[in-house]
Amino acid sequence: MSQEAADNAGLGTLKRSLGVTQLVMISVGATLGTGILVILGSAVPVAGPAIWIAFVLAGFTALLSAVSYAEMAGMVPVSGSSYSYSYATLGEGVAWICGWCLVLEYAVSAAAVAVGAGAYVNQTLEIFGLSLPESLAGGPSEGGIINLSALLVVLLATVLLVRGARESAMANTIMVLVKIAILIFFAIVAFTAFDAGNFAPLLPMGAAGVTGAASMVFFSYIGFDAASTAGEEAKNPQKDLPRAIMIAMVLVTTIYVLVAVAAIGARQWEWFADSEAALVQIVSEITGQRWTVLVFALASVIAIISVVLMTMYGQTRILLSMGRDGLIPRFFAKVSPKTHTPVTGTVVTGLVVAIAASLLPLGQLAEATSIGTLFAFALVGVSVMYLRKTQPDTPRTFRVPLYPVTPILGIAACLFLMFNLAGITWIVFGLWMIVGVSIYLGYGHRHSRLGAMSQTSYQQELEL
Template structure:
């Protein structure tokens, strides 16, 4: 009768040891270069293309899709919410920049956590990234339906309600969302270089329409629209900041391209920081011009508010048509680049044995994880077609904030354990910056509603079950002997 508790204790000890096992950075780089039997990704992306991946994955989501939901929460101070969220993202971005230069492989914060805090935390981070990338793709794609309808209205038409939204929105399926995701998936399967070229073109269009909107909106600017600045108080501003943080998700997309960058140690940090600068300036500019053009109460329940403002101020359907079409392309750009990041996260996790090997198989012809991309695209398309935007956006934010906090912790760990390691970018004002980044992420997490936390906790429970039932048994690191494991960490000594 005493044997059963003893066995349970032994199993717990073994599990604890496996959860703490780390992968060395050198071992990760070696695996990315060999990856026997699964194929290798191709290094085709330069610094500008990496920057456009981050900008493409980020710019447009909050402005084009959820502005109408967040202005009523913060009032005219919505631009302050964007600043708060932007500062929080920047504090994490500098940590990402340092880690991306040190760990130039696919996997982003999942790989960084594996190299610092062990398999258990890495799995949690990877599971959060699955929530971040896959669900944010679906959430953004849902917004495409609104702009497709705005385009059709210029011709006196409109999508039937059954095809314009999922069941929670009074329809059957969000057909535009399904189409956008299908096209993005098809393009990603063809190759990373082709996808990057298309994305760069679309990002240029996206920047153009936001500049055009700002010019139009400032032509009707009324400073009185900013009074009172805080009708919902400071609590409304911070609550909106937690939601619009969703708008900054994507700057880390470049870090998932570590194995496809021509010079990752130099270009990844530069791309991450440059993309943050571009996105933050664009968001604040558009938010200020939008509030200047319309009173904050006007945004209550507004569908595709930017295109509505353009239509009302110009009175010309042709401008509405151009803006709406460009907005759909902008949303498609986000879908393309974030879906790209998701497939690379799953590739890294598959390489470690934590998810099925199908996600790690790279086509010799295209240099992309074809099967994994199709599987991911199909699952995300189903999600986008049937789940409402609000629930998706908030669930995405909490998983992202948690992953960002882990990156800050990873920087601090490596600064302590490997202080002399090569760093092509160093976090300024260390250790204040990563500590502030971690605290800011935790604060914004605390501002999210209880239903969002409920979704997050359920997601974590499901993740724990998947790891214990599948990942733990197939983990490549967990299958090593103590001697083999020690050998992989020899480079750190």
Template sequence: MSSSSNPRTALATQLARRRPIDVPGADSGDSPGLKRSLGLWQLTMISIGATLGTGVFVVLGTAVPMAGPAVWIAFIVAGVTAMLSALSYAEMAGSVPVSGSSYSYAYATLGEGLAWVCGWCLVLEYAVSVAAVAVGAGEYVNDALGVFGWTLPQALVAGPDGGGIINLPAAAIVLLATFLLARGTSESITVNTIMVVLKIATMLMFIGIAFTAFNSGNLEPLAPMGTAGIAAAASRLFFSYIGFDAASTAGEEAVNPRRDLPRAILLSLGIVTVIYILVALAAIGAHPWTEFTNNGPTLAAILDEITGTPWITLVMAIGAVIAIASVVLTVLYGQTRILMSMARDGMVPRVFQRISAKSHTPVAGTLIIGIAVAITAALIPLGELADATSIGTLFAFALVNLAVIYLRRTRPTQARTFRVPLYPVVPILGFLCCVGLMISLGTSTWIVFVIWMAIGIVWYLAYSRKHSVVGRLSAEEYAQAVRAGEAHAATRANEAE
């Protein structure tokens, strides 16, 4: 898609312009392309890698005081909300299989204005969630070192309550993931697959051992803080499901994106939800909920209580660090692909779209994001990061549900490899659940979100509007691009029949 030096498009018109994403090669850019090498297994591992671990290794301790023993119900509420949106993601991934996730879906359906808002939320979701997850690494590194009688200085750990000065393990994990991603996608995905298998095995080990010490009395009273506590915990725990959409950022690197992306999204979320519920029940059953705080106990500490066996504690702690590293690796991967798509559209600087001819990865963008996230992870506590990430994610998910409704109404014959069941009930419920969880988040989180959106508006008006590829097209060029996109979509729909 070429841009011209036509007079600037009126702001209202530009905000409403949709990206004709069905035009072949529209995402190619000027640099070498990404390499298609990912099948269903690898895509599923990306989503599991980006999701599994945060709920039980990082934010479980902060959610239990909110909901009490009913924290497992809060996991279900958050999981159902995520599943409703996952179904919408699956349909969009099968309809618009490109890099960029919900940003690209919004651009193709809701227009440049909402697409920018969605993309800005994704920057918050992915970059900040990487930092938030990495923050939890310090405690588990100390658990592992404690088996040998060692410990990191408190100043170099900075736990979830911000008790230290700098979180060195968090920064180290982010920088290692950045280096691996810059080397190449195949190597990164292979390492991620190994880490996912190991962390699933670690969680199954915890479930098996913790249930041997299960005390049903620990589940009473079930909901001491009532439904309000469960809702608040569900909003916090929604952070645990962030990442199931990571496979949707790999649209240009999937061998068969239309078939495999929807399957990978739904399969990964189903696996993660079951494991989360079992781990939460096992943890509460084995340890009184009143003793859970922002500082623990960690899952490794619970196993140490039950078994008194140092090697089991060591295995659990190492498994937790691996789980956190896997999340960091795959979510950082997704962030670089989203920014690459936004750079191609002129929303952010072009440096993020440059792909190395040697590694077939956006090396420059990966290094910039990795260093920025490492600094954030090292200096900012978990609680503020987790809630800020959740609100941005919920907003983006809400837009995806709206995108499904729009595309069904405007392109009923669009080629789709997956269709949301019970349409339009599911996307409407998905939208309402996301809005409901957003409302239940605290005032301070909303203040951060509003400030973030204000910064985004300033960026759009100062930079993105002037550099937007779609916005710089004349009315005639834009109409031609839309017609070409519709013709290509019609051809693809006929081929699918």
């Protein structure tokens, strides 16, 4: 649904207040830090010293999808990301599946990242000889009652999002600059203890270990598409969205590879098996200075808050689009005339994410998120090819290079990484899809706006 149609329906509209710099920061904020700060400890034992190759492989896969996102974002500049793209091209049923996958991508990844914040909070407290009570340091799966740190991170992000998109973007920009600074600081510190011998043997687990780790660390790239959820809040979406997505991808991949190489150079790969907050421990051991560890740990928490903030931002905008289309309750689409944000939808999302973050373990959340994201990314590649065939003359502010090779490779790479995930992840994904299809058949299909209009009318409303 377009802004004008949403306004006519009495749902309210979002405010165009974001420039290209803020859009880049949204994508970087939703992406940078997750894999390095949270997943690195579990991914290195899978790939060994070749973990940096796993980041390159995952980054290349994400880049293949990113160029498809860039083309679609310029053509369909509305909230909803790949959900809206699928709706406009492949129909409502496929769009629902895509949107349900995006719920897995954004809401669940926000919860997973918030869980990771707990490790850094505990590391910071240990500097002062303090620690959270066991009952508050982790959820039931970790022997506790609730992960208090994760809960507080999510609630803080919810408050910022309710205040407004512009305010959230400003806070995110500050946090992004902080985390870029601390990751560069880490690389400088780690390279002072660099030992090239730590890279031999490069592939102790073989090529299978690298591809398996690539599937895991693909979680690190979840969020690069966050700028595409800001289509209705961008000042010049047709030009700025493609630019923001591509700039964010290049920046994030470069930093990930730099930090991964520095980390392996500083410590043997076996060391990471027992490290939950690996980077802060490396800084502590190399510098031996409490103040550097304190600064790094605090900045790491800020970095994680930025990821949670922007992934939740993306989730609320996708739910807004799905609510406008009638597939979920309409209150998700209601925009406050005062703050120009979907307040009710944001609060509901925040509560659900807070419950998940405070009670569920990180590993299961991260891998389940990856499979849903890869599926959604593959659908964007299909959408690009569909529109190239059905509407070849429609103006495009960005065109996928080397078409059709690039989107085909992007789809194939996503499917390849999906099939490298563990069997239990597929079972969780299958159950998630069964729940999603049941909701669609029981509620979404009967309340859908598309039932009252043709697919062509929907495309015209999106100005395709």
